[in-house]
Each structure stands twice: as structure tokens, then as C-alpha cells.
Amino acid sequence: xxxxxxxRRLRVDALSLATREDLEEAIAAFAxxxxxxxLREPESGIxxxxxxxxxxxxxxNLGEILISRCVVEARGKLGFGFAAEDDLKSAELxxxxxxxxxxxxxADKLEAVLRALKAxxxxxxxxxxxxxxxxxxxxxxxxxxxxxxx
Amino acid sequence: MYVAVKGGEKAIKSAHALLSEARRGPxxxxxxxxxxIRHQLGLAVxxxxxxxxxxxxxxxxxAVKQARxxxxxxxxxxxxxxxxFPTWGYSEPLDSSAARAKRRISGTWKDLPGGQILGxxxxxxxxxxxFELGDVARHSRPLGEAEEARGEGPRVxxxxxxxxxxxxxxxxxxxxxxxxxxxxxxxxxRAARILLGEGLLETESDDGETPGDLTRRTYPFPYSRELxxxxxxxxxxxxxxxxxxxxxRGFGSTHPFVAELxxxxxxxxxxxxxxxxxxxxxxxxxxxCETVNQFRGNGGRPRFTRGYGLVxxxxxxxxxxxxxxxxxxxxxxYEEGVKGxxxxxxxxxxxxxxxxxxGFVSHVKLPHYVDFQAELSLLRSLRExxxxxxxxxxxxxxxxxxx
Numbered sequence: 001x002x003x004x005x006x007x008r009r010l011r012v013d014a015l016s017l018a019t020r021e022d023l024e025e026a027i028a029a030f031a032x033x034x035x036x037x038x039l040r041e042p043e044s045g046i047x048x049x050x051x052x053x054x055x056x057x058x059x060x061n062l063g064e065i066l067i068s069r070c071v072v073e074a075r076g077k078l079g080f081g082f083a084a085e086d087d088l089k090s091a092e093l094x095x096x097x098x099x100x101x102x103x104x105x106x107a108d109k110l111e112a113v114l115r116a117l118k119a120x121x122x123x124x125x126x127x128x129x130x131x132x133x134x135x136x137x138x139x140x141x142x143x144x145x146x147x148x149x150x
Numbered sequence: 151m152y153v154a155v156k157g158g159e160k161a162i163k164s165a166h167a168l169l170s171e172a173r174r175g176p177x178x179x180x181x182x183x184x185x186x187i188r189h190q191l192g193l194a195v196x197x198x199x200x201x202x203x204x205x206x207x208x209x210x211x212x213a214v215k216q217a218r219x220x221x222x223x224x225x226x227x228x229x230x231x232x233x234x235f236p237t238w239g240y241s242e243p244l245d246s247s248a249a250r251a252k253r254r255i256s257g258t259w260k261d262l263p264g265g266q267i268l269g270x271x272x273x274x275x276x277x278x279x280x281f282e283l284g285d286v287a288r289h290s291r292p293l294g295e296a297e298e299a300r301g302e303g304p305r306v307x308x309x310x311x312x313x314x315x316x317x318x319x320x321x322x323x324x325x326x327x328x329x330x331x332x333x334x335x336x337x338x339x340r341a342a343r344i345l346l347g348e349g350l351l352e353t354e355s356d357d358g359e360t361p362g363d364l365t366r367r368t369y370p371f372p373y374s375r376e377l378x379x380x381x382x383x384x385x386x387x388x389x390x391x392x393x394x395x396x397x398x399r400g401f402g403s404t405h406p407f408v409a410e411l412x413x414x415x416x417x418x419x420x421x422x423x424x425x426x427x428x429x430x431x432x433x434x435x436x437x438x439c440e441t442v443n444q445f446r447g448n449g450g451r452p453r454f455t456r457g458y459g460l461v462x463x464x465x466x467x468x469x470x471x472x473x474x475x476x477x478x479x480x481x482x483x484y485e486e487g488v489k490g491x492x493x494x495x496x497x498x499x500x501x502x503x504x505x506x507x508x509g510f511v512s513h514v515k516l517p518h519y520v521d522f523q524a525e526l527s528l529l530r531s532l533r534e535x536x537x538x539x540x541x542x543x544x545x546x547x548x549x550x551x552x553x
Binding site for chain 1: 199200203204205206207208209232235236237238239240241242243244246247250251252253260261265266267268269270271335340342354355356357359360361362363364365375376377379380383384417418420422424425426427429430431432433434436438440456458460462
């Protein structure tokens with residue numbers, strides 16, 4: 001995948017995983033919003049999640065997940081947005097922000113917004129994993145007698 | 151003669167109104183929110199998602215609320231809701247090795263790479279009720295009694311302390327302790343790899359085939375392993391637990407070791423046709439269990455066999471039971487013979503779905519007035535003519551529950 005596509009992918013990924021609050025805060029930075037239209041109105045639907053037997057083997061269908069998606073167009077550019085669950089607003093905001101990344105005059109601002117989104121997520125995950133890491137077991141080997149070799 | 155009867159509309163309407171009232175409970179108790187259910191009764195929500203076979207935490211929480219905490223009813227509600235959404239296709243395969251772990255343990259290797267991470271577990275707790283979590287103190291505590299004399303383990307920051315200002319717990323400052331780096335919780339290596347290197351364990355490989363999908367059509371027995379895993383992932387947790395237990399008690403033993411059990415969050419990727427590449431559309435929690443079981447020769451050199459359990463959400467008991475039952479169902483593959491119910495594919499897979507089971511079991515409470523009248527008059531006539539042949543006795547008119 002070329003660099004540009006990869007950057008787009010990372011952007012869509014990051015926007016999908018952002019919380020509604022973070023997306024609303026991010027979109028506020030672009031007010032007043034440029035006029036836009038829907039290519040695909042915000043909608044919810046179901047995707048069957050596939051996994052692999054033993055984590056590495058054949059594919060199987062695990063169960064379904066509810067997601068939302070939206071496609072917008074602004075200034076001749078398209079934006080694709082996804083969100084977990086039945087959350088049309090988040091999908092719309094994500095699509096708009098993705099679209100802004102394609103618009104030359106807004107791209108730099110979007111970069112800064114994305115960096116802030118990622119930093120927030122990282123901080124959140126780091127706080128979580130720090131607590132989890134404290135539950136890692138440290139084993140002590142107990143000697144059964146001073147005079148006997150183990 | 152067929153007599154159509156009608157009626158009960160008023161009674162049904164009133165019953166539903168009464169149900170709403172019963173659901174709400176006394177009005178002087180605050181109403182429970184979807185968020186409270188999602189986060190404070192989280193494991194109930196996870197179970198509803200797994201067996202409802204739809205990962206949608208907010209809807210599942212709503213289902214738990216609407217069902218008054220009856221989880222099978224909530225699972226039914228979630229399954230029914232699923233039918234109201236369009237289906238968009240299939241995700242890219244989950245990469246469970248890349249899960250951000252919140253718990254990961256192994257029963258086979260003490261020092262496995264990445265370590266044993268207990269996470270938020272009920273294990274090692276005393277299973278004594280913690281009355282401090284209750285609304286009202288059971289009795290007043292004598293003045294001066296030591297604080298640490300209660301409960302098991304430390305209090306969670308933010309948890310209510312009745313009648314007392316909260317004190318800071320050690321290490322609760324929010325700042326990282328000096329020198330504490332902690333393990334990486336992402337991309338923990340799979341424990342089973344340890345054995346694969348030596349060829350001591352069966353390998354799993356992808357043959358590139360598209361797996362069957364039970365939500366799209368029905369399949370004849372015997373199922374492929376992939377179909378079994380789909381069926382078991384949505385099966386009733388209690389049913390799987392009992393079956394797994396039955397294998398341990400001798401009804402088709404599989405001698406499992408838990409190579410690895412992990413709970414973590416994975417990204418769900420979905421192919422975006424307009425973009426031409428897969429993108430992350432959401433995250434989901436999964437519980438994965440790999441068992442290493444009794445070895446088989448199979449013509450070549452003997453090696454361990456494997457059982458696998460994967461469940462949506464935080465569902466450790468089910469993932470473990472699932473892996474054991476999954477391995478038990480491989481009995482014909484290893485020519486072990488089907489000796490117990492857990493090894494009988496048709497028995498296990500036809501009866502594991504609690505929505506189906508609930509539906510068929512509870513249909514008998516629907517009106518069977520005509521069926522029953524027929525049985526009753528037959529019984530009366532048999533008693534009047536003791537010398538009769540008894541023909542027809544035991545025949546069942548019921549097939550669809552409509553009579």
C-alpha cells in the first residue's frame with residue numbers, strides 16, 4: 001500500500017476509535033463547517049466477525065457486531081466514517097473529519113486534531129494498562145532447606 | 151369440530167402495563183440507567199451479547215433492563231433486534247494475538263513469555279459477601295474498630311464509603327511509581343507456540359476456504375470444526391459448563407490443560423469497497439481459551455491435540471467450557487469413540503441455543519385446550535371400557551402448539 005493510502009487508513013482507523021465527545025470537540029475546531037452532502041446517509045448495520053481456529057488456522061464466523069457508517073462529500077472530496085454500535089452521529093462526524101483531511105486548506109488543521117485524538121486515546125489506554133500491569137504475577141522460588149541443594 | 155376462540159385482549163394489555171410497573175419497581179428507588187447496567191453489571195451485558203450473538207453493548211444493556219434482569223429473555227430481545235438491521239457482510243479475520251490484554255493466564259507454563267497477568271478476576275477472592283458494597287450498613291460498627299478489618303482487598307477509588315470521607319489508597323496518586331515499567335499488554339505471543347516449535351502440538355493452518363455461516367443457511371451433520379465453533383460461540387453458557395464438567399467426570403474425558411486464557415480488546419476491520427482497503431470500524435472485547443489435550447499418535451509421532459474456545463466479550467467461564475467441549479466434539483476425528491453426551495455433535499449443537507430451547511420449551515404453556523380435551527376424553531373412555539385395546543394412547547396431537 002502506498003504511503004498516501006496508508007495515511008488515509010490510519011486516519012479512518014483513528015476516527016473510528018475516537019469517542020463521541022472527542023469527535024465533537026474535534027469538529028468544533030472547524031466551525032463554521034463547509035457545506036457538505038451525504039453520499040451515504042448515516043446508517044447502522046451488522047457485520048459478521050470472522051476469526052481463526054486456534055488464532056492462526058481456518059476462518060470461522062464468531063458472531064456479529066453492530067456498527068454505523070456514513071459517507072460525505074464536501075468541496076468535491078469524499079469522507080468515510082465508521083463508529084461502533086448504533087451511533088449515527090459519531091459516524092457522521094468521523095466522515096466529515098476524514099473528508100477534511102482530503103481538503104488541502106483544512107488538512108493541516110486536521111493533522112493537529114488527529115494528533116490530539118491519538119494522544120487522548122493513548123493516555124486513556126496507558127492509564128488502563130498501568131493498572132492491569134500491576135496484576136502481573138511474580139513468582140518466588142522457595143528453598144526447601146538450607147543444607148540441601150535444590 | 152374446530153371451535154375458534156378469541157379473547158384476552160384486555161387481560162394481555164393489563165398484563166403488559168403491570169409488567170412495565172413491575173420492571174420499574176417502587177418509585178422511591180431511582181431508575182437504573184443503560185450506562186449503569188453496561189458498566190456496573192457488565193458481565194451480564196457481555197453474556198447477553200455472546201449468546202445473543204450480537205456485539206452491541208448499549209443495546210444489550212437495554213435488553214437486560216427491559217427483561218428485568220432475565221438474561222435469557224434479554225438474549226431473545228437482542229436476537230430479535232438483530233433482525234431489524236441490514237447485514238453488510240464479513241469482517242477481516244480478527245487477530246486475537248494482537249489483542250490488548252486485560253487478563254492472560256496459563257495453566258501450563260509458569261513463566262510464559264509476557265507473563266501471567268491476573269487482571270480483574272474473581273479468582274483468589276474469598277467468595278464472601280462484602281456487605282460494604284450494600285446500600286445500608288448491616289449494623290453500626292463499634293467506635294474505633296480498625297478500618298482494615300473489613301471486606302476483601304482494597305477499595306476501588308471512587309467507590310462509596312458510607313458516612314466517611316474517602317482516604318487515599320497507597321499508590322492511588324495517579325503518578326507512575328518510579329522504576330515501574332510494566333509489561334507490554336499488546337501482542338502477547340501465543341503460549342501454544344512454545345510447543346509448536348518442537349512439533350509437540352498439532353498445527354492450525356488456513357486452507358483459504360470460506361467458512362459456512364449458520365445465520366445464512368442450515369447445514370447437515372456432521373459439521374465442520376468451523377461451523378461447530380460458530381454454533382458453540384452463541385450457545386448457552388450453562389449448557390456448555392455442564393457438558394464440560396461431564397467430560398471431566400468421565401463422560402468422554404479429554405484431559406485438558408489450559409495453555410492460555412486471555413481476555414482482551416481487538417480491532418474489527420471491515421473492507422471498505424470505496425476506499426479499496428480494510429479499515430478499523432470498531433473494537434470488541436473477546437475471551438480466548440486454548441487447551442492442550444491428550445496426545446494422539448495418528449500414524450505419525452504422537453503429539454498433543456488442541457481445543458479452542460473463542461467468545462465475544464468478557465466471558466471466561468464460557469470460553470474455558472467451550473474449549474473443552476470443542477475438543478470433546480473432535481472425538482470422531484481422533485477415533486476416540488463417542489462415549490459421552492459432550493462428544494455427540496448432534497446432541498450438543500442441536501440443544502445449545504437457549505433462544506431455540508426457550509422457545510420450544512415454553513410453547514407448552516400456550517393454550518392446548520383442544521389437545522388436552524382429546525386426551526381427557528380418551529382417558530375417560532379407556533377407564534369406561536377397561537377391556538379396550540388402548541389404541542391411540544400416547545399419540546401426540548402436538549407438533550406446532552397451535553391446537
